[in-house]
Amino acid sequence: MMDVLEVNERAAGGKRGPQTFRSGHPRLSTQNVARLLIVPVMLFFVVWNVIPVLWMVGLGFYQYSLTNPTPPKFVGLHNYLSLANDAGVWWSFGRTLLFVILSVGIETALGAALAFVFWGSVRLPGRRLALTLLFAPMVLTPVAAGTFFKLIYDPTFGVANYIIQVLGGPKVDFLGDAHLAFLSILLVDIWMWTPFMILIGLAALGSVPTAELEAARVDRLPFHRTVAHVIWEHGKFVLILGIILRTIESFKIMDLPYLMTSGGPGNKTEFIAITLYRDAFNNFMMGKSSALALITLMTAIAFTSIFLYVLHYQRERKTI
């Protein structure tokens, strides 16, 4: 904030002292007003983010159940060791990582491809309508999408099975079959979030300077080299931002699978957020679930850091 104010001051003439309100109150400078205005936001952040996170970190070292009248008992790293030895937690993490890789990977590839299609069709009639329709899934709440698809997938009256049967296929129990449930949920996630990656793709393409594109065209640069040397260079930051956001979202997926399969059949769609939810709000094991929540949070932060590191590393390499 200081930096921004200083830049503004410099832009306004530089050498003047801190601006004051017209009232001429000497102590109420622009900087002080800015600090004052930021207080509610900081308070909100501290009360609703910092304190709960610190509380959660602390609770992770205690054995504490809401259904047990005994006070929390300090157990050191016991909760973390117990999680490390819990095959169910490892399974949930594995399922979640697989889901993140597949969903983000497919959504990014599809989103980028479709973004190119829409980018090159500015004058196509009906483009706006097509884009609006394409973005519709993204604005649905996951609960609504999950409910729709649960009905669509229904083996007795679902549309999907109706179409399969019309085409001569057998009835398929998409959500009840141990081999299909994961893929069925993945498909819904891709349907919902590919439009977001199209939007990100269009934003990335929009950030490429027209002059450089024209220069590439004049130089008759092949398409793949234009993508690699012109478009990627300018668009990668926006695209990576989209990937980071989708990775974090996918990692914490909860509502879709919980509504569609409750993590089943068996544990085939038991993602880490569902495991965490069960430990915290079904079993009320607050110590263990806090430890798991911290691990989950650190994993999400690690994902973000890896992406940012890759970006930063590439930039450093270019500079050298």
Place this chain on the structure above:
Amino acid sequence: MKRLLKVLSVSLVSLLVVAAFSFAGGSKEAAAMTSQGGRVDLQGKTIHMTILGIGGWIPSRLGVEMAPIFQKYAKEKYGYNAEFSYQDAPFTSLYQKAATSLATHSQEFNIIISDSQWLGALSNAGWILKLNSLIEGNPTLSKTQWWDPIVQESYQSYPDYSNELWGLPQEGDVLVLYVRKDLVDNPTNQKNFKAQYGFDLPSTFEEYSHLTMDKYIDICKFFTRPADGLYGVAIQYSKEYDYMTGSLYPFIWSSGGQIWDYKTNAVWGVLNTDSNAKALETDVSLLKYAPPGDVDYGIGQVLDAFTQGKVATAWQWAAEGSGMITPQLEGKVLVVPLPGFMVNGKFMQVSSLGGQPWVLNKFNDPAHMQVAKDFMAWWYLPQTQMEFVKQGGNSVVKDVLDSPGFDNIHPWLRAYKYELTTEHSRDFWHVPQYAQMLALQQEYFTGYASGAYHDAKSVLDYIAAQQQKILYDAGISKIPPPTNIANIVAH
């Protein structure tokens, strides 16, 4: 800035003053409610009560729908006005809703319709009122006799079979079999069935109450006609809450098995037996005769399949009777006990016990607690119970179940009464760790039902070892889990 600080300071001081006065006023009001013969005097007051119950569960809702009768009763007898509101949540999330509120010592919900297996968790946490002295001191409650000892054991006691009472039965419930009478009475079906299986297609309550599982499976097989959109059975295999567990346990108990030893709290060696593995296999084998997608069926889906005419028989709770027997199905449904097994030459037939107790929030202020206690006493008056039954609820009061014509008030009451006995129904563990134990077995039972695991015995081994660990870690059982627990996996 100074002005702002001044305004803030004045506001803060005013708030403190108002709060102090309110507290003093509240104390004065509390003091005014002096006890009169052990009662809090509520003459002329209006008390607003909130009941938390199960969403979409008819008997649960009746507790509030009948509240106007209590309102009139309380006005006449005690001189206060009681207003009731109802909050609900589905079975799957009701405990969370109750527990998170109670954990903050809130009196948001004055009376809660709990599930029977929660008694341990709720009482252990110190959230609900122990009811022994209320029951002993109240003439209605102390004189009320239950239909069977299983009522107290399942809806009131914790620890199991102790005399520490934490709940009062709001409604009783058992898992029963709904049969399409029009289909089993059909002469063509009768003739074809006899020709195919060599015995008469059962069509009366008496015939079904001695039906063995193998014969029942033949019935399911006979009515499975996918080309006509008809299947033999709808049964719950869903992973949600206790859906599959509730339907599986009758297979285990009726074939002579146990789920644990409540005296020693042993699960290992009790649940994972060959007999129980066979019971699990038999339960899952019924999927062949169920509509596609039954592997995800819960209470609602079974109800839909039956009322839409997709199945000839359905395993469903007696409490769902008024939902299962729609106006279109009136006179076409026979409600009977679940099929049993021959064990060592003896016919065994043990169903799962459902039903819910009332529990009272321990953090109720004296006025709300008094109304809650009055409400409990009113609930067990004979006229209240009879009205409850007429509206579709399942009473557990002996006088009501013994009253002439009880069996015929609703089509499911005969089967309900037959099964609500120590011989014919059982509840599962009430320990505070029930949610953990339930979630674990639901995951693996449904995994087996959906084909994720193929060996029933290994599934039971895994569940038994892990449940033993849960009980041992919680200090409930002195029996440790098997030493090779890390190597016990379901496959």
